[in-house]
Amino acid sequence: MTKYVEVILPLALDRPFTYISHELDVDLVGYRVIVPFGRNKFYTGIVVGVSEETPTYPVKAIEEVLDNQAIVSKVQIELWNWIASYYLCGIGEVMRAALPSALLFESETMVHLIDEDFRNRKLTDDQYLLCELLEQQPQKLSFIRKHADIKGLNRCLNDLIEFEILERFEQIENKGYQKFTPWLVLEDSSKAEEILKQTKAPAQRDMVMQFFSEAKGTNEIAWLPFAKKYAISTSIRNSLIKKGVFRLDSRVLDRISGKEDDEIVFELSDSQQKAVTEINRGFEANKPVLLHGLTGSGKTMLYMSFIDEVLKEGKQVLFLLPEIALTTSLWKRLNKRFSKQVIAYSSNLSTVEKAEFWNKVRENSDEAKVIVGARSALLLPFNNLGLIIVDEEHDPSYKQHDPSPRYQARDLAVYLGHKEHCPIILGSATPSLESLYNAGFGDNKQSKYHYVHLGERFGESKLPDIQILDKALLRKKKLMKSWISQPVIDQVVKVLGEKKQVLFFQNRRGFSSLLECLDCGHIPGCKNCDVSLTFHRLDQSLRCHYCGYSESVANHCTKCHSPSLDKHGLGTQQVEELVKELFPDSKVGRMDRDTQKGKSGHQKLLEKFENQDLQILVGTQMVSKGLDFKNIGLVVVVNADQLLHRADYRAHERAFQQLTQVSGRAGRTSETSKVLIQTFDPNHRVFRSLQDRNVSEFIANEFAERRLFNYPPYVRMIKIQFLAKQVSLAIEGASWFAKGVRQINGVVVLGNDAPTIEKIRNQYYQQVLIKAPLNYPMSSLKKQLLRFKKSFDNVPGFSKIQVIFHVDHI
Numbered sequence: 001m002t003k004y005v006e007v008i009l010p011l012a013l014d015r016p017f018t019y020i021s022h023e024l025d026v027d028l029v030g031y032r033v034i035v036p037f038g039r040n041k042f043y044t045g046i047v048v049g050v051s052e053e054t055p056t057y058p059v060k061a062i063e064e065v066l067d068n069q070a071i072v073s074k075v076q077i078e079l080w081n082w083i084a085s086y087y088l089c090g091i092g093e094v095m096r097a098a099l100p101s102a103l104l105f106e107s108e109t110m111v112h113l114i115d116e117d118f119r120n121r122k123l124t125d126d127q128y129l130l131c132e133l134l135e136q137q138p139q140k141l142s143f144i145r146k147h148a149d150i151k152g153l154n155r156c157l158n159d160l161i162e163f164e165i166l167e168r169f170e171q172i173e174n175k176g177y178q179k180f181t182p183w184l185v186l187e188d189s190s191k192a193e194e195i196l197k198q199t200k201a202p203a204q205r206d207m208v209m210q211f212f213s214e215a216k217g218t219n220e221i222a223w224l225p226f227a228k229k230y231a232i233s234t235s236i237r238n239s240l241i242k243k244g245v246f247r248l249d250s251r252v253l254d255r256i257s258g259k260e261d262d263e264i265v266f267e268l269s270d271s272q273q274k275a276v277t278e279i280n281r282g283f284e285a286n287k288p289v290l291l292h293g294l295t296g297s298g299k300t301m302l303y304m305s306f307i308d309e310v311l312k313e314g315k316q317v318l319f320l321l322p323e324i325a326l327t328t329s330l331w332k333r334l335n336k337r338f339s340k341q342v343i344a345y346s347s348n349l350s351t352v353e354k355a356e357f358w359n360k361v362r363e364n365s366d367e368a369k370v371i372v373g374a375r376s377a378l379l380l381p382f383n384n385l386g387l388i389i390v391d392e393e394h395d396p397s398y399k400q401h402d403p404s405p406r407y408q409a410r411d412l413a414v415y416l417g418h419k420e421h422c423p424i425i426l427g428s429a430t431p432s433l434e435s436l437y438n439a440g441f442g443d444n445k446q447s448k449y450h451y452v453h454l455g456e457r458f459g460e461s462k463l464p465d466i467q468i469l470d471k472a473l474l475r476k477k478k479l480m481k482s483w484i485s486q487p488v489i490d491q492v493v494k495v496l497g498e499k500k501q502v503l504f505f506q507n508r509r510g511f512s513s514l515l516e517c518l519d520c521g522h523i524p525g526c527k528n529c530d531v532s533l534t535f536h537r538l539d540q541s542l543r544c545h546y547c548g549y550s551e552s553v554a555n556h557c558t559k560c561h562s563p564s565l566d567k568h569g570l571g572t573q574q575v576e577e578l579v580k581e582l583f584p585d586s587k588v589g590r591m592d593r594d595t596q597k598g599k600s601g602h603q604k605l606l607e608k609f610e611n612q613d614l615q616i617l618v619g620t621q622m623v624s625k626g627l628d629f630k631n632i633g634l635v636v637v638v639n640a641d642q643l644l645h646r647a648d649y650r651a652h653e654r655a656f657q658q659l660t661q662v663s664g665r666a667g668r669t670s671e672t673s674k675v676l677i678q679t680f681d682p683n684h685r686v687f688r689s690l691q692d693r694n695v696s697e698f699i700a701n702e703f704a705e706r707r708l709f710n711y712p713p714y715v716r717m718i719k720i721q722f723l724a725k726q727v728s729l730a731i732e733g734a735s736w737f738a739k740g741v742r743q744i745n746g747v748v749v750l751g752n753d754a755p756t757i758e759k760i761r762n763q764y765y766q767q768v769l770i771k772a773p774l775n776y777p778m779s780s781l782k783k784q785l786l787r788f789k790k791s792f793d794n795v796p797g798f799s800k801i802q803v804i805f806h807v808d809h810i
Helices: 074-086 091-098 125-133 141-147 153-162 189-197 202-215 223-230 234-242 270-284 299-312 324-337 351-362 375-379 409-420 433-438 471-476 486-497 572-582 601-610 651-663 685-692 695-709 727-741 778-793
Strands: 003-008 017-021 032-037 041-051 108-113 166-171 180-186 220-222 246-252 289-293 316-320 342-345 370-373 385-391 424-428 450-454 465-470 501-505 514-517 534-536 541-543 550-552 565-568 588-591 616-619 632-637 674-679 715-724 748-753 763-773 802-807
Touching (some): 017 032, 074 409, 125 141, 125 153, 180 202, 202 223, 220 223, 223 234, 270 289, 289 299, 299 316, 316 375, 324 342, 370 375, 375 409, 409 424, 465 471, 486 632, 514 534, 651 695, 674 685, 727 748, 727 763, 727 778
Parallel strands (some): 289 424, 588 616
Antiparallel strands (some): 180 246, 748 763
16 A cells, blocks of 8 residues: 655745655654655655545655654644744745754755766867866765856756766765764773783873773763863873773763753742732633733742742743843853753754754753743744743844744744643733733733733842933033033943943944945945945944945045045944043943854853953943843943834834833842933933833823824734845836735735835845734635735746735734
């Protein structure tokens, strides 16, 4: 009997494909298989279904089964299908995002010389050159394209294949992901004792003594760290192996296991105990819990108390964070409480480390009980999930923009908790309006979340005093030193004199936003994007923060050749330079994307600040989230207005959240601290609500505006983007799609139009925005959009347009 299986491939495809399986006695669902696809290629696929019905079309057979057990569970496959359906992407794209690339093998096209007598054939110069390149060994086609300077390479290659001089074939390299390391094992203890008694070979005797000292009662030890510690040569080791004292084994190197640390113990305050009781009520009601806790109220301590209970049951905990930079910092805190049970997952891991991580989580190993990670950690193969924590749930970094699947990690975490029947806590000092609405705010009568408020700071720590500085008034009084005012300078001097630290916040990296010619007004722009280039002083370059393009700074205008160039705007590099000039005796550090060097660049910088090796830290939004520094006496927001003026209906909400978060870095002890916010609009309601700590009024105003102008959380939104190399094609495609969508009853369609930045990476953008009522059947709407997309792809010329769907969170 022939068995047929459904296989998904790691490609932008929206359905599985059918293959013949010769493994009749094995349920292959969740197994990796190598399958042919297309004319010549081979890919790693995942079996997602089995069928005994014979297809009515020709079916290829599975080439190889890679596993002896399922590496993807049926629950995971269901989750992948839900993501693909909800976020309007291909199931193959979800698979590629979920599986570490070290587990996905893909064939490479190889070219092989089969006629060694090619020099006696009548060939062109390019054909001879290509044959000589392949004379020593077969080469990858990608290698040939890179190194062979041949015009019309494809034609040249095809002619040589037709002449039977070359052949082309597909090759799959299974490099594996496990790394092996040598271990020294005691083979014969009696022979070791004889070595200890002899005097002829002191180096061998010393090595045996050192082995027993390091092995501590065991009969084996990792060779490399042992050899490095005692500077032992391989010749001494090999001599003892020949004498039968030791043998050398090869073991899998564990690069992921949690590290041992001293355990910390703490007691919860009365307000925290009350919050625990309230959270448990939410769990009993099977509702996600929204924990609204002040900055410094001890939310992490609450999380740890719940983690404690889950670990006693032998279950796993997923702890999500918005930024990779926070992962290591939190891992250190958690590891002090749950020694050797905490592992951190982030994109900083190598491909093979991610594969090891995947297997540890899938096996529910003791070292992988608490998984700390950014949004991609949601796609790990959890085996016995007992709790999900989403810290800083409001953060926009939880939205995946590129590549697909473009999911919102907080919402996906809520769905995962529902599927796994495990409780979930969404924590924030500044919850998003969407989460507050789900918790019953904004006149919502059907709350989906259980709301818990933690309104007191932990211990004796005091909230900082927030002061709004009017930059216009200070300029009139000539109290501005460039971008920094005299009141800020005075307060910094005072705080530094008290041996406290200072945090400067400016949410834009680089030195200046743009460079302008004062004679002709020319502003250098990116060649690939519709943006001006940002000036970076350190390497005297102009850089695009969208595509990475850079060029050297000219000493004159490239348009009119005038030497009169002026810098506009403010970035962290300029703030750092100003601070160093104003406070030359203080050590200053800067934390932004430009300062990240290597896997642990940011962590080393944070450790320096925590150990007070730095007195002042300048940073972007990276310094505003979740960092717990006890010695900060002052936080300075250099240019708060920049946060308000963005083309985003969430601009005021995001500004309030960011300012609240960065303010919360101060006042972590019983001593008083300050936050100074510089602005040209001191009466703006964002600043007034922040200073008066009138959060409820700010939230009520935001809800009123959203309801008035018909924005989430009072409507559902889908944004459709159209990308093309020619602007006319992008406009034509978007217009065609918008016309079709307007035929759908009950929805509002805005556009098509160009976004704020019309061109990025040489692709022109158009967009269409769809607003649907909350009670609208979204699954029906999405099916109609996919039907439009299928018709769209069949229109001549539209295949060159990339269509991207952003569901819910734009």
